[in-house]
Amino acid sequence: MVKIECSICFDAFTTDQFRFLRCGHGFCVQCTDHLAMHNSCVLCKAPKRRGDAHPIFASFVLSESEEKAAQVTEGLRKIDANSSSSTVKASVQQLRDFLASNHTKKDLAQMLSVVADGLEERVSPLCSRVEELSGENEALKAKNKAVLLAYRKSLARVEEENGALRAAAARWEAVATLAQDRLHAQAISQQQPASTK
Numbered sequence: 001m002v003k004i005e006c007s008i009c010f011d012a013f014t015t016d017q018f019r020f021l022r023c024g025h026g027f028c029v030q031c032t033d034h035l036a037m038h039n040s041c042v043l044c045k046a047p048k049r050r051g052d053a054h055p056i057f058a059s060f061v062l063s064e065s066e067e068k069a070a071q072v073t074e075g076l077r078k079i080d081a082n083s084s085s086s087t088v089k090a091s092v093q094q095l096r097d098f099l100a101s102n103h104t105k106k107d108l109a110q111m112l113s114v115v116a117d118g119l120e121e122r123v124s125p126l127c128s129r130v131e132e133l134s135g136e137n138e139a140l141k142a143k144n145k146a147v148l149l150a151y152r153k154s155l156a157r158v159e160e161e162n163g164a165l166r167a168a169a170a171r172w173e174a175v176a177t178l179a180q181d182r183l184h185a186q187a188i189s190q191q192q193p194a195s196t197k
């Protein structure tokens, strides 16, 4: 949207916030109100009467580069901590396209300063949230590591105990086999005299 600079307060306003005198000079609504007691224009001293100040109704057309700059600015202005990554990507792409095209340096400087004014303020909550999250992530990583370490230790202990149990079982099996062999041999030696009778 086109803005007009008030030559009294030097702020920029949209046309609906401007009032014009019969001499053709215009000022913002606030400054026009302050000038109500004057009976001449502060710029050209042309006499003015009460009720002279009037709005104008006109459609201003932006130049191509102004329009492009306005589009890019609008896109960048919308970026805040809640923006999706696709929105940010689209706006950055628009900016890249704008930078690649042949627009005047004045457009660029103006646009970028306007954008820089608000962007940091809007995005800084996001940055602190990212920092917060990466802090939480580090804490979780450390916790995970500790849990993993404890798990490995207890696993090693269980394996150790299993090994001892297996060794004991093997020993008992050997003893049992030996005892069985002896019993078997005994049984055979007891049977032999009877069978030779």
Ligand SMILES: [Zn+2]
Pocket (backbone or CB within 6 Å): 006, 007, 008, 009, 010, 011, 027, 028, 029, 030, 031, 032
């Ligand atoms: Zn003003």
Ligand SMILES: [Zn+2]
Pocket (backbone or CB within 6 Å): 021, 023, 024, 025, 041, 042, 043, 044, 045, 046
């Ligand atoms: Zn005037």
